[in-house]
Amino acid sequence: xxxxxxxxxxxxVQEGRISILNCDYTxxxxxxxxxxxxxxxxxxxxxxxxxxxxxxxxxxxxxxFLNKSAKHLSLHIVPSQPGDSAVYFCAAAxxxxxxxxxxxxxxxxxxxxx
Amino acid sequence: NAGVTQTxxxxxxxxxxxxxxxxxxxxxxxxxxxxxxxxxxGLRLIHYSVGAGITDQGEVPNGYNVSRSTTEDFPLRLLxxxxxxxxxxxxxxxxxxxxxxxxxxxxxxxxxxx
Numbered sequence: 652x653x654x655x656x657x658x659x660x661x662x663x664v665q666e667g668r669i670s671i672l673n674c675d676y677t678x679x680x681x682x683x684x685x686x687x688x689x690x691x692x693x694x695x696x697x698x699x700x701x702x703x704x705x706x707x708x709x710x711x712x713x714x715x716f717l718n719k720s721a722k723h724l725s726l727h728i729v730p731s732q733p734g735d736s737a738v739y740f741c742a743a744a745x746x747x748x749x750x751x752x753x754x755x756x757x758x759x760x761x762x763x764x765x
Numbered sequence: 766n767a768g769v770t771q772t773x774x775x776x777x778x779x780x781x782x783x784x785x786x787x788x789x790x791x792x793x794x795x796x797x798x799x800x801x802x803x804x805x806x807g808l809r810l811i812h813y814s815v816g817a818g819i820t821d822q823g824e825v826p827n828g829y830n831v832s833r834s835t836t837e838d839f840p841l842r843l844l845x846x847x848x849x850x851x852x853x854x855x856x857x858x859x860x861x862x863x864x865x866x867x868x869x870x871x872x873x874x875x876x877x878x879x
Contacts, residue, residue: 657807685867694769694855695808697867740807752798752823753857753868757807 654678655743657756664763670728672759674741677722681743685753686715686726689738698739699726731763767791771856771871778846778878786841786874788856796859797839798823798868799831801852808855814839846878 656675664670674684682703687695701708701715701724708715714727728735738760742753772787790797798813800823810823814833828850830842839858843850853875859868 660805687867687870692873694857694870694872696870700867742808752810752813754810754824755800755808757805 652677653756654681655741655754655756657741657759659759660757661760661762664731664761666733666763666765667730670726670731670735670761670763672726672728672739672741672761674724674726674756675722676724676743678743678745678754679722680745681754683744684715684717684724685742685744686713687740687742687755688735689740689758695740728761731761733763733765736761736763769856769858769869769871771854771874773874774872776874776876778843778876780846780848780878782846784843784846786843786854786856786876788839788841788871789837790839790856790858790869791837792858792860792869793836794858794860794869795836796861796868797833798857799829799839799841800855800857801825802855802873803852811841811854843876846876848878850876851878852876 685700686698688698689695699713717724738758740758741756744753769790799811800808802808809825812831814820853873855873856871857868
């Protein structure tokens with residue numbers, strides 16, 4: 652059973668508009684969440700993270716929101732740029748539990764059109 | 766600063782052959798992991814290590830062995846390759862700490878088993 656779910660396989664957005672990528676999780680032991688960006692033929696690169704003691708973390712154009720009661724997080728990209736076109740993975744970990752491993756969602760392919 | 770280095774980048778194996786995928790990191794990270802990425806499946810954890818001499822199984826460990834004799838290296842061994850092991854393999858490392866300590870991924874090894 653999937654512990655981290657990204658239910659939208661793809662998302663298309665116009666340049667300059669907001670991109671919102673969603674992620675749900677089922678394991679209440681998760682207390683640390685990360686977003687990764689992946690271009691074809693490259694490894695994933697770390698984008699932004701949030702711990703369960705916060706409900707928002709912002710880094711430039713990227714903001715991650717965490718709703719613990721709903722077990723839901725989202726990544727907002729404002730404004731979206733064509734270079735943001737990539738696959739975005741949501742990942743979760745339990746810092747109090749098994750260290751050293753992340754559980755990933757299946758990814759959402761974002762296309763930002765000029 | 767090399768980060769995480771994976772070799773080889775591409776490999777074709779015949780069913781039943783064995784091989785080792787190499788992973789090395791120069792950041793003195795404690796944690797290292799191996800993931801495989803398959804279409805529509807996201808990244809799935811194979812094995813991970815929280816320090817030299819310590820390894821554990823992830824979600825999909827069958828058919829793979831690992832060892833961690835040094836902090837820098839974390840090789841992944843395929844004992845008897847099968848077509849189901851055709852995938853892109855990513856090695857990652859991280860250092861436990863505060864928020865924002867994302868994992869660093871290598872650029873991947875694309876393995877085809879025929």
